[in-house]
Structures are given as structure tokens and as C-alpha cells.
Amino acid sequence: MNPELTHWTGPLGLPRFDLIRDEDFDPAFDACLKLAEEAVEAIAASPAPPTFDNTVAALESAEEPLNRLCAIFFTLAGVDSNPAREDLQRRIAPRLAAHGSKVSMDPRLFDRVEAVMQDADELAPEDCRLTELTLRGLRRAGAGLTGAARERMAAIRERLAVLSTEFAQNVLADERDFTMSVADSDLAGLPDWLVRAMRAAARERGLSGQIVTLNRSLIVPFLEYSEKRALREAAWRAWCARGSGQGAGGAATDNRPIAAEILQLRHERARLLGYADFASYKLEPEMAKTAENVEALLTEVWAAAKARADADAAQLTGMLHENGVNGALEPWDWRFYAERRRKAEHDLDEAEVKPYLTLEAMLGAVFDTAQRLFGIEMRAFDAPLWSPDARAWEVTRNGWHMAVFVGDYYARPGKRSGAWCSSLQQQHKIGAGQRPIVVNVCNFTPPEAEGAPAYLSWDDAHTLFHEFGHALHHILSDVNWPSMSGTSVARDFVELPSQLFEHWLERPEVLDRHARHAETGAPLPADLRDRILAAGNADQGFATTEYLESALVDLAFHRGEPPADPMARQAEVLAELGAPAAIPMRHATPHFAHVFSGDGYSSGYYSYMWSEVMDADAFAAFMEKGDAFDPETARRLEQWILSKGDSLPADELWLKFRGRKPGVEALLKGRGLLAEAD
Template identity: 85%
Template sequence: MNPELTQWTGPLGLPRFDLIRDEDFAPGFDACLKLAADAVEAIAANPEPPDFDNTVAALETAEEPLNRLCAIFFTLAGVDSNPARQDLQRRIAPRLAAHGSRVSMDPRLFDRVEAVRQDMDDLSPEDRRLTELTLRGLRRAGAGLTGAARDRMAAIRERLAVLSTDFTQNLLTDERDFTMAVADDALAGLPDWLIRAMRAAARERGLPGQIVTLNRSLIVPFLEYAEDRALREAAWRAWAARGDGSGAGGAATDNRPIAAEILQLRHERARLLGYPDFASYKLEPEMAGNAENVEALLMQVWAPARARAEQDAARFTEMLRGDGVNGALAPWDWRFYAERRRKAEHDLDETEIKPYLTLDAMIGAVFDTANRLFGLEMRALDAELWAPDVRAWRVTRGDRLLAVFLGDFHARPGKRSGAWCSTLQSQHRIGAGQHPIVVNVCNFTPPEDKGAPVYLSWDDAHTLFHEFGHALHNILSDVTWPSISGTSVARDFVELPSQLFEHWLEQPEVLDRHARHAETGAPLPAALRDRIIAAGNADQGFATVEYLESALVDLAFHRGEPPADPMARQAEVLAGLGAPAAIPMRHATPHFAHVFSGDGYSSGYYSYMWSEVMDADAFEAFMEKGDAFDPETAEKLERWILSKGDSLPADELWLKFRERRPGVDALLRGRGLVAGP
């Protein structure tokens, strides 16, 4: 086995990606799966009476080589996929699932952990919490099952691993392979920066002229500015067709039957464990607790959001008529007329804004905000990573190294769409301890010319702040055990730090300091800054409705009997909501990666809004002090939220920080869906 797969020799413990070849991974998985199986077997078969150290604590490090290998491989599979990596991902998924089943369903481990739980008087609070969570995880994985039920559970888990991999790769294929050429005489309305980005995308693929791809940072502005309605329709339909069998990959990448089988298997899995449906199983350990609480929150927001969207639809229909179109307002029209209204009502032009929102300037804003709130210092680090444009920083506070932070910001062929935060290694205090290595991934459109500024939209800048909020949750983690560090928290709590950090982008003092013109260096004019902030809620009816549609469809998929035809259930839910025809789901079923590329957000897409209730209330804690950088509130936020991981239940951490429960009013005010201060 290539030792660099598990014994990283780069600066500050980073992997040396330049020393790793694709052909190293298969033998690496063979070796690491054997090491992990042997280590876990030694714990399960230990003749000594079970105690915390020889059972619960031992499990925390038993699979460390495998975890490190998986961190490298699945990072590469997401940011720089190729046929060899895709093939191995398909082959390794069921083997990893089978290993996970053998471990988590081993009755010997369950009995040993249960014995530890029976006698926890001498354990620290964090050790007791870890013991309880370990036992809960084993029980929910099926460790209590026997005979045919046990075998069936293992088979379900292996099949789900295959299906989620297939779903992900089908989506990646459709996104990677689609391009739409745009002729020189069809560029009307497109700003120069977008045309340059389209030409750069064409050149990267060896194509002439300019193209539209399914990179969100390219297709969304195309839908906002292209005056050619037929081209907007073609682009939107390609975006909407991802994974439905009519996209670039054709029938081979049809995710609809995959989604149906996933839902059936999840339901069967929940019933084997004694739950009435998958939503009941999935939501049991979350803050929400059950589907009824989730639905109650979402429907509180649905009515005002739909009302706002219907008002906007009427206005945009008038604008459509003014352009001589007699048909109904369509999904490919909404963003175009929303942008036109924003320009008219707020005197805003993205072309005017973008020079002030360069990637480097906004990275500076992110880092400065983290410094002012938490005293973090970021220094560039020279390291061999998976692509030349991936950047690294050491994160310190005083003389102490806290973390290494990696930023992969640019779209490229073979990179999964969207934005996310992950870790190559988690923080812990076992032995000498371990600092986290945190990765933020975005898909910003690279510049046409190498070395030229990368211009961000306002939404892109929010994404940058959002993902660094997740990074802070990992960077500031300060717990003993890796499985409860950083973002390893309840799903409907994990978005609190990320969504909260977005608020600082909109602070005038942050923009005044960092939003500088790429060519002149002049600061963002105060009047323009104020117009940007004032326009922040201009299209919140659309944004809230498209999100809620996805969250409510996700919930419906996992409540009660699973649908034989998910597309029919999707249509049924949207019809029941009275969803506006011109606002489709943000993530339609065939490309709903949050829900079907693994089960992290399955029955849990609502969590963004659940967390938003808290993030709106949390930022009010700073506003109540009259200072967005109030040091006392920042220290309390770090002490009770950002540093604690899952060492206490999420609702307890929230109450220790805020000392009261949050309400939905701050969220509605923040989205501009109700009047109020």
C-alpha cells in the first residue's frame, strides 16, 4: 500500500496528493478494510470485562487508517472525478457498506457498550455522552436484530450504498456533459463579465465561441440576463432535466427508478427497526423530533412566502406582456424579470457590483470577520494539493495552531456542482491531539484569462461566507473524541453556524473595508452598498417557495408508505400546496442530491430553515448589544456552539448560548416576509 494514503507527509500533516496515483486506491482499500476489520474484531473479542477505555474509546480510533483513506478518495471523487475514480467508487461502495454493517450490527459490540452504559458514574460528562451516542448508533444501525432481519438489514445497507453512488454519478455525468453554444448574435443582454466566463468555459473544453454549462455560477446569471427567451428556455430545461433520463447522459443517467428504490429500501429499513416510516426513524435524534414539528414550522412560512411570490408573479406577468409575450409566466422567465425589477427599483446592476466582489476581496472579508470575532489568523501555506488553483492556509490564534484550511473555489469539468464543507481529518484530543484539516468547496466561474480577478455575484459571496461558517464549526472544535467533534451534530443544528456567519457579509463595516474595485481599488460607494443591502429581500418569495417545495416533498417522500412513483408524489405535493407554476422545486427529485446521494439530508432538507430560525435569533443577540462584533457574545457563541460539537444535545447548547428558545418571527422579518423592525 502506498503509505501516503494513510501516513500523510505534507506540511502540517496534509496529504501529498502529488505522490498518490489512482491505481494506489484499490490496494489501499483492500489493506485498510482488513486493518479496520481486525481492529474492531480485537475490541469485540476482548476477553477483558468491557470498560470505557477498552470498548468505547477503542472504537474511536479502530478505523483510523480507513477513515484517512476514505477522506482522500471521496474528496477527489467530488472535486476531480474521472472514469477510474468513478469505477472504483462504484466497486468500493458496497464493500464499505458491508464493513459498516458488520461493525455496527455486531451484537458483541452492542453488549459491551451497553455494559459500559450501565456503569458510567466515574466517567466525565463528555465520555458519558460518547457512550450514549455510540450505543444509540449501534441500536439504530440494527445491532439488536437477529436472523433473517439482520441479514436483510445488511443487504439493504449495501444496496443503498450502490444506489446512492449511481445517483451521484448520473447527476455528475449530466452536469459535466451538457454544453449549449450561444452564437455571437444571441448575446443581447448578457454583461461583459458573463460573456467572458462563457468563453472561458468553452476554451476549457476545447470549444469555439461561448457556451452555457450547468455550473450554477454560469447558468443562473444566463437566466437572469439573456434577452433571447428561447435560449433561456433551452438552458432552463437542461438544468431541470438533470437526472431524469432526458439530459446529456440520456436514459443511462435516469435517476427516477433509483430514487424510487431508495425510498422503498429506506422504508423497509425503518420498519425492521420498529419505526412506522423512515421519517420517524430519521427525525428521532434531531432537534425537531418528529415530522409533525417539521411540517408545522414549514407551513408557518409557506403562507406568507407564497403570498409574496404570487404578488411578484403578477408583476412579472405584466412585464412579460409589455415585451409582447402573451403566454404564461414560465420558470425561465422568473429570474430574468426579477433581475430587471431589481435594477429598476433598487438601481442595481450586477455589472456595477461585481468588480467590488472579487473572490480575493471576499476571502479577505471572511478571514477578517473570523479574526475580529474569534481572533483567528490565516496565513498562506504552500502545499501540493489536487489541483493547481486549490489554496491552503494555516489557522492560528496566538501561538497555537488550530487548523489547516483548504479552499477549492473554481468550477472545473468533473467537479460535483454546488458548495460544501468537509474535513480530511477531524479535531480531537486523544493522546497528543489532532488539529482539523477543513475543506471548503465552491463552484465559482474561473476567469477568462489566468490571473485575472474572479468576480462573484452577491449570492456567490453569501455562499463563501456560508461554507466558512461550517469551516469555523470544525476549526474551533475543542472536544476529546473525533466522532463528536466539529459538524458531527444533529442535522437540523449543523446549518446554524453556516447560516449565522452569512449575516456578517451584510454588515456595512465589512463591505466598507473589503469590497474594493478590482481595477481602481476604490471602496464600494456607500450609496451602492445601501442599495445592495436594501435589495437583499427583493426576490425572497421565489427563494423561500422553491426551498419549501423541496423540503415538503422530501418530508412527504419519507412519511407513511413510500411512493411507487416519486414523480407522481412530487406532483401531488406541489398541487396540494398550490405551488406557483413558474417556481419549480429548487431540487427536483431526479437531481435532489441532498436526499438521494446518501441519506444525510433525507427527511432532513427542512434543516436549513430549522437552523435559520436559530441563526436569525442568534444574530439578534449581537444586535441587542449594538455591535455585530460584540466580543462577549462572540465568546459565548464559540464556547457553547462552535467549540462543543455534539458533546451536549443541540437544544441544551442553544439554551446555554441564548438562554431562551427561538421563535419564527426573526426569520420572517429577516426574509422580508412580514413587516417589522
């Protein structure tokens, strides 16, 4: 086995990605799975009476080599996929699921952890919490099942692992394989920076001219600016066709039957464990607790969002007709006319803004904000990573090593779309302890040429802040056990740090310091800054509505009996909501990776809004002090939210930070929807 896969020798403990080959992974998984099985078996079969140390604590490190191997492989599968990695991912998914089932459904482990729990009052608070979480995890995995039910649960978990892998790879294939050429005669309305980005995308693929791809940072501005309605429609349809059997991959990448089978298996899994449906099972450990609580929040905001969206639709339809186009406002029209309206109402042109929002300038803003709030400093260093695009920084505070941070920011073929934060290494204090290695991945449009600046949109800049908010949750983690460190928290709590950190992008003092013109170095003019901020809630009816549609469809999929035809159920839910025809779901079922590429956000896509209720109220705590960088509030935020992981229940951590429950009013006000709610 290549030792670099489990014993990392790169700078500051990073893996040496330059020493790792695709053919190394098969024997490494064989070896690491064997080691993990032996380590867990030794715990389960131990003749010694169960104690916290020989059972619960021992399980925390029993699979460390396998965890390190998985961290490397699944990072590469996301940021730099290729046929060999995709093949291995399909083959290894059921093996990992089978191993997970064997461990988490072992009745011997369940009995030992349950025995430790009997004396939990004698344990230190964090040890007691870990024992409680471990026992809950075993119970929810099916450790209490016997006979045929036990065998069926293991089979379900293996099949779900296969299906979720296929779903994700089908979406990636459709995204990777689609390009739409745009002739020189069809560039009307497109700003120069977008045309240059389209030409760079063509060169990257060995093509001439300019193309549109399904990279969000390319296709969204194309939909906003292109005056060629037929091209907008073609691009939009390709974007929405991902995973539907109508995308670039055709029937081979049709995710609709996969989604249907996933929903059926999840329901069966929940029923085996005694729950009424998958939503009841999934939401039990979350802050929301029940589907009824989720629905209450989403429908309260829906009324305000739809009122705004309907009013906006009427105005945009008028603009469409004034432009000589008869008929209804279509989804491929909305962004185009909304951008024209934004420009007219706020005198704001993205081409005027982009030179001030370079990636380097916004990284400076992100790092400086984190330093002013939490005292951390970032030092770039050279490391052998998976792509020349990826960069590494050491994070320190008062000279003490806090973490390694890796950023991979540009879109490229073979890279999963979207943006995410992951970790190669979790913080913990076992033995000598270890600090985290955190990864932020985005898909921004790369610079036109080597050495040229990369320009971000306002939305891109928000994404940069958002993902670093997740990174801070890892960087500032200070708990004993890896399974409860960093972002290992309730799903509807995990977005609080990320969404909260976005607020600092909109602070005038941050923009004044960091938004500098790429060519002249001049600061962002005050009047332009004020226009950017004034336009911050432009089109919130659209943004909130498309999100809520996805969240409510996700919830409906997992309540009660699963639909035999998810597409029909999706249409039914949208009809019941009275969803505007020109605002489709943000993530339609065939490419709803949050929900179907694993269990992470299944029955949990609502969590972004649940967390937003808290992030709006958390930022209000700073503003009540009259200072967005108030040191005492920042200290409490780190003490009770960012450093605690899952060492206490999320609702307790929130109350310790804020002193009261949050209300939806701050969210509605922040989105500019309060008037509609009233």
C-alpha cells in the same frame, strides 16, 4: 500500499496529493479494511470485562487508517472525478457498507457498550455522552436484530450504498456533458463579464465562441440576463433535466427508478427497526424530533412565502406582457423579469457590483471577520494539492496552530456541482491529539485568464461566507472524541454556524473595509452599498417558495408508505400546496442530491430553515448589544456552539448560548416576509 494514503507527509500534516495515483487505491482499501476488521474484532472478542477505555474509547480510533484513506478518496471523487475514480467508487461503496454493517450490527459490541452504559454515571460527562451516542448508533444500525431481519438489514445497507453512488454519478455526468453554444448574434442583454465567463468555459473545453454550462454560477446569470427567451427555455430545461433520463446522458443517467428504490429500501429499513416510517426513524435524534414539528414550521413559513410569490408573479406577468409576450409567466421567465424589476426598484445592476466582489476581496472579508470575532489568523502556504486551483492556509490563534484550511473555489469539468465543507482530519484529544484539516469547495466562475480577478455574484459571496461558517465549526472544535467533533451534530443544528456567518457579509463595516474595485482599488461607494443591502430581500418570495417546495416534497417522500412513483408523488405534493407554476422545486427529484446521494439530508432538507430560525435569533443577540462584533457574545458563541460539537444535545447548547428558545419571527423579518405572515 502507498504509505501516503494513511501517513501523510505534506506540509502541516496534509496528504501529498502529488504522490497519490489512482491505481494506489484498490490495494489500500484491501489493506485498510483488513486492519479495521482486525481492530474491531479485537475489541468485540476481548475476554476482559467491558470498560469505557477498552470498548467505547477503543472504537474511536480502531478504524483510523481506513478513515484517513476514505477522506482522501472521497475528497478526490468530489473535486476531481474521472472514470477510474468513478469505477472504484461504484466498487468500493458496497464493500464499505458491508464493513459498516458488520461493525455496527455486531451483538458483541452492542453488549459491551450496553454494559459500559450501565455505569455511565461514573464517567466524565463527555465520556458518558460518547457512550450514549455509541449505543444509540449501534441500536439504530440494527445491532439488536437477529436472524433473517439482521441479514436483510445488511443487504439493504449495501444496496443503498450502491444506489446513492449511482445517483450522484448520474447527476455529475449530466452536468459535465451538457454545453449550449450561444452565437454572437444571441448575446443580447448579457453583461460583458458574463460573456467573458462563457468564452472562458468554452476555451476550457476546447470549444470556440461562448457556451452555457450547468455550473450554477454561469447558468443562473444567463437566465437572469439573456433576452433570448428560447435560449433561456433551452438552458432551463437542460438544468432541470439532470438525472431525469432526458439530460445529456439520456436513459443511461435516469435517476427516477433509483430514487424509487431508495425510498422503498429506506422504508423497509425503518420498519425493521420498529419505526412507522423513515421520517420517524431519521428525525428521532434531531432537534425537530417528529415530522409533525417539521411540517408545522415549514407550513407556517409557506403561507408568508406563497403570498409574496403570488404578488410577485402578478407583477412579473405584467412585465412579461408589456414586453410583448402573451401567455403565462414560465419558469425560464422568472429570473429574467425579477432581475429587471430589481434593477428598476433598487437602481442596481450586477455589472456595477461585481468589480467590488472579487474572490480575493471576499476572502479577505471572510478571514477578517473570523479574526475580529474569534481572534484567528490565516497564513497562506504552498502545498501539493489535487488542483492548481486549490489553496491552503494555516489557521493560528495567539501563535498556536488551530487548523489547516483548504479552499477550492472554481468550477471545472469533473467537479461535483454545488458547494460544501468537509474535513480530511477531525479534531480530537486522543493521545497527543490532532487539529482539523478542513476543506471548502465551491463552483464559482473562474477568471478569464491567469492572473485576472475572479468575480463573484452577491449570491456567490454569501456561499463563500456560508461554507467558511461550517469551517469555523471544525476550526474552533475543542472536544475529546473525533466522532463528536466539529460538524458531527444533529442535522438540523449543523447549518446554524454557516447560516449565521452569512450575516456578517451584509454588515456595512465589512463591505466598507473589503469591497474594493478590482481595477482601481476604490472602496465600494456608500450609495451602491446601501442599494445592495436594500435589495437583499428582493425576490424572497421565489427563493423561499422554491426551497420549501423541495423540503416539503422530501418530507412527504419519507412519511407513511413510500411512493411507487416519486415523480407522481412530487406532482401531488406541489398541487396540494398550490405551488406557483412558474416556481419549480429548487431540487427536483431526479437531481435532489441532498436527499438521494446518501442519507445526510434525507427527510432532513428542512434543516436549513430549522437552523435559520436559530441563526436569525443568534445574530439578533449581537445586535441587541449594538455591535455585530460584540466580544462577549462572540465568546459565548464559541464556548457553547462552535467548540462543543455533539458533546451536549443541540437544544441544550442553544439554550446555554441564548437563554431561551428561538421564534420564527426573526426569520420572517430577515427574509422580509413578516408583513405577509401578518
